[in-house]
Structure formats: structure tokens, C-alpha cells
Amino acid sequence: MEWWVSMPKVELHAHLNGSIRDSTLLELTKALGEKDNRSVKEVFQLFDLIRILTTDHAIVTRITREVIEDFASENVVYLELRTTPKRNEAIGMTKGSYIEAVLEGLRSVTSVDVNFIPHHKEDSRTLFSPNNGSSRKRIYVRLLLSIDRRETTEAAMETVKLALERSSLESSESTSPEIHLLVTGN
């Protein structure tokens, strides 16, 4: 193993959509091409591919799970994962259901231990002793929900509201991520 792979790392700027596993992207692209009877090349040319793929709840859950697994496998011990909640009425996706799909992905990771940022300072000392005596890898995840500055005020406020709701809902549970808000975009 290369020395840099085995080093514990922090990842402070990971976009969910920018971290999709190559093999998954190829598989989903092929499936999309077959469905629409188009070649992979045409699919790439015709669409903003990732945007299309991430308008499916099951796919959002899957890519979230895989992104966490992949970072953990590279010994990332602390991950700030950012994503912009999306709405797509045609397939019944709301910003709320999008966030749920991401959370479902976080919870469905089984190959590594996913922890959420401890509320007590003492606990944070365990951050860089990733294995803690166990052979399983452990990764701390913080979820950052982005607000795109190009969004309308209404759409932005909806994300704020959902993040606040989830934060108060989840903060008492140690098995849930801390959710933070982030303003990004043009």
C-alpha cells in the first residue's frame, strides 16, 4: 500500500456528485443508454448526465453509500460531504426526499463504521485513531447541504428550513450526521 493511502486523512471539500465511483457512473450510463436506445457517447453528449442520474432516489442512496465506502477505503477519517438538495417534480423528488435518500445512503454503509461528529470535545480525540483497536475502518461524516446562489429566495429558504428541521430532529441521536448549511454557486 502506498504510504499516502495508509495515512489518516481529512477531506473537507467533497461534492457528492463529483465523487461517484467510475464503475458506477459507467454502469448507470449504460443502463440509461439501453433504456433510451442510445449509445453511451450519445448519452454523454445529450444530457448533463450526472444531473439526470441523481434525480433517482435509489441512485442517490447508492452513490452516497459508495462515496463513503471509497473515502474510508483510502483512510479518510473525517469527511465533509456537500450536496445541493434537488427537486424534480416529474419523478416525485422533493428537496426533503432528496435529503432522505442521502441520509439513507449514509445509514446503509455496512463495510465500514460511519460515525457522526461527536458533540463532546473528549470524543473528538478518537478521530485520528481510526481503528480504535478494531480492524474495521471508521469514518466521521458531516453533511453539508448547499444552497446555490442562483436559486430563488424561496427555494433557498426551503433548504434552510429542511436543514434546520433535520438538525433538531437528529441532534439527539448519535447515529445521525450533523447537518450544516453552505452557500455556494455563482
Ligand SMILES: [Zn+2]
Ligand atoms: Zn466545491
